[in-house]
Amino acid sequence: MMRLYGSFRGTLVVASIAVLFTLLAPSIFQFFTIITLTQVIGLSILALSLALVWGFGGVLCFGQSAFFGIGAYAYSVAAVNIGGSTGAILIAMLAAATFATLLGYFVFYGKLSDVYLAVITLTVSLILYSLMRRTSGPEYKIGSALLGGFNGTGSPPLNVPGNSEAMLFPLQTFYVSMGALILAYVFAGWLVTTKFGRVCVSIRENELRTSLLGYDTRLYKLGIFAVSAGIAGLGGVFFCVGVTRVTPDVFSLGQSALAIIWVIVGGRGTLIGPILATFVLYFLTASLGSQQLMNTNLVLGGILVIFVLLVPSGVIPSIAKWFDLRRVKKFSKLKERRLKMRKHRSVG
C-alpha cells in the first residue's frame, strides 16, 4: 500500500498513548481539572474536525464552530425532549452533518472558490450567533426545551445508555469524552488512509489534476466537509456537557478564530497536532487569565503571528521535518565515512 501521508499504525500508537493518559489522568490531576478537561476534549474534537477538512481536504472552513454549535444545541434540545443522552448524541452529529451537506452542496456545486467558502461559513456562523441571541422569550422553544437566547439553554448530563435515570459522574463523563475523542481520532486517521482520504489529499494538492484523473472533486469535498461537520457536532456535545449549558457564544467569531489558531499551531496535515495545541493553548490562556498578567486574546494573537511568520507548517510537522533532516544528515555522514574508508583501503 502506498504511503500517501501518515500511516494508520502511527494513529493507533498515538491512540494507545491517549488511552494510557485517560487511565492515569484521575491520579495525576485534581477533580476540578478533570471537569475542565471534559470541556477541552470537546474543543479538541472541534480542532480535529478542522484538521481533517482543512489539513487533509484543503477546505478552509472559517466557520467550523457553526457545526460545533449546532451539535451542542441539537444535543441539548434532543436530550431534554428524548430524556436520554445516547440518541441525542447521534442526533447532534447528524444535525451538524446534514446542515453541512446542505450548505456544502450549494458552495461546492456552485463552484465557489475557497475564499468564498471561508467567508460564507464564517458568515453562517455569525448569523447563527445573532439568531440564537434573539431567542430569549418563552415562545422560542423546541418541544419542551427553551432556547434561552443570550443565556443559552441547559445541557443535560450524559447517562448510561438505555437508562436515562442513571446519570454519569464527572469522572465517568471524562472517560466517555476521552473515549469519544480517541474514537474520532482513530476514525479520522483511518479515513485519511482510505481511497476517499487520499483523493481528498490530492484535491488539497491540485484540484484540477484530481479532476483530470476522473475524480468528481465536488463530491469528495462535500463528503469530507460533511464528515468533519459531524465530528465538530460531536465536539459540541462534549463541550456543552462539560460546561452543563450551551450559549450562542459557541457560534462567535472568537470561537471560529480559536479553531483556526489551534490548527495553525498544531500543524496542518496532522491530526494529533491540533488536538495537542488545543490542550496546551487552553491551559496556557486559562493560567494567564487567572493571574491577570496580560490580555489572553493578545497572547493568542501573538502566538498566531509568530506561527504564521516563523513556523508556518505548525509544531508537529516542524518536529517531524527536523527528525527527517537529522536522519538524512546522519545517513550522508555515514556514506561519506564509508567512501573515505574505501579510499584509504585502495590507497593502502
Next chain:
Amino acid sequence: MSRREIVLETRNLSMHFGGVRAVENVNFELQEKELRCLIGPNGAGKSTFFKCLTGQLSPSSGDVVIRDIPMTGRESHDIAGLGVGIKTQVPNLFDGLSTKENLWLSARRWHDDKRANILTKETVERLELGEISRSVVGSLAHGQRQMVELGMVIVAEPWLVLLDEPAAGMTDDETQKTAELIKEINTTSALIVVEHDMNFIRAISDKVTLFHQGEILMEDTMDIISADPKAREIYLGHKS
C-alpha cells in the same frame, strides 16, 4: 481500406472570449487508434480547442462528442471518467506527493488497491522513474515532471489520450523517449497531441491538423503541410 470507428468528434465548435474568436466552427474527427497532432502558430486556437475537449472550458457553441456520447460543456472529471487520459500544457501534478503517489492516485481511479500498486510499479519501471520514485515531484526538474505526468496518463490505461505539448522543456534524450512512448501508447489508444516541435511531430504522427486564427486550415501529413506555401507562410513564418 476500411473506415475505423470515430471516437472523438467536434461539430461546429466555437469558443469566444468577448469579441475574440479563439476557436471558430471547428469540425474535427478522430478515428480509433489514430494519432493526430495539432499544430499552429501561437494564438491559433490549439490550446483553447484542447481545453474544450478536456472540459476545462465550456464552448460558446457547437458540440463535442466522444464515442457517440455528447460531452459538450461537461466537467473534466466526466470526460476523464470515460477513460480519457489528459496531460495539460504546464505539468499539472500533486507537488507535495512523491512520484509513486502521483502515479498511484491515477491508477486507483480505475483499479483496486492491489492492481493500482502493480500498475504503479510497472509504470515506474517502464518510464525508468526508479531514481525519482520516492522524490516529491515539486522538487523535480521540468523534464522529469513532464515524464511523471505522462506516467499518470498511461498508468490508467486510457483508450483515448489527449496530450498538450508533452515534449516541452525536455532534453533531446527525454524527447526521443517520449516519442517512442507515444508510439507505443498508440498501439492500443487513439491520441491527440498538441505540439510545436516539428521533428517530434514528424517522429510520431501520420496526420497533422494545422490551426490558424481559430479555424482548421489544413489536415494532411507533416511533409505535405510543410511543403504547402500558405502553411509555410503561416506556421514557419516565411514565403516559399
